[in-house]
Amino acid sequence: MNYHLFELINTAAGRNDQVDDAFEWMAVWLIYVLGAAAAVPVLGGLRHARAAVVRVAAVLGVAFVTGQVVAAFSTEVRPFQSHTVHQLIPHDPGPSLPSDHATAAFAVAFAVGAFLSWRWGVALSVLAVFIGFARIWTGVHYPADVLVGALIAAAAVGVVNVGGRAYDRWARRRPPSAATGH
Numbered sequence: 001m002n003y004h005l006f007e008l009i010n011t012a013a014g015r016n017d018q019v020d021d022a023f024e025w026m027a028v029w030l031i032y033v034l035g036a037a038a039a040v041p042v043l044g045g046l047r048h049a050r051a052a053v054v055r056v057a058a059v060l061g062v063a064f065v066t067g068q069v070v071a072a073f074s075t076e077v078r079p080f081q082s083h084t085v086h087q088l089i090p091h092d093p094g095p096s097l098p099s100d101h102a103t104a105a106f107a108v109a110f111a112v113g114a115f116l117s118w119r120w121g122v123a124l125s126v127l128a129v130f131i132g133f134a135r136i137w138t139g140v141h142y143p144a145d146v147l148v149g150a151l152i153a154a155a156a157v158g159v160v161n162v163g164g165r166a167y168d169r170w171a172r173r174r175p176p177s178a179a180t181g182h
Contacts, residue, residue: 013086026134052115059111062156087139102149
């Protein structure tokens with residue numbers, strides 16, 4: 001099913017240069033646009049919601065480490081390594097699962113949505129979907145690679161949310177420090 005879905009999407013590639021150019025751009029560069037857009041709520045959060053900004057950063061860390069662990073155990077190679085595909089962007093061979101681009105994009109989008117602004121989170125999630133789809137269109141990832149990246153991102157948000165709430169409960173119960181007077 002994963003290959004069949006990949007084939008449905010990637011077979012459309014290579015037919016129209018303008019469409020291919022758009023997806024090539026999204027596959028490579030849209031993640032930078034997503035990062036720049038995410039800077040708006042993150043920088044705004046530095047003024048009033050520092051704990052939320054720390055949680056966004058923590059989600060990125062948890063998602064990155066989890067993605068690396070999953071990739072280390074994955075035996076799935078990139079589509080162009082085992083099939084004839086329309087590979088529109090250069091990419092080194094290696095593990096395909098999960099997509100690092102999708103993991104990072106969804107981690108930023110979901111974390112911003114969960115901890116800073118749900119509206120920004122929705123907008124960033126739309127960009128993340130485009131990034132993931134473009135990685136399939138250009139022949140460097142399977143649909144499951146993108147889906148697993150999104151699931152890792154969602155799980156990272158859940159882990160950080162639970163950990164953050166536990167920390168908040170602990171911080172409220174802890175006695176004031178003699179050094180800070182708080």
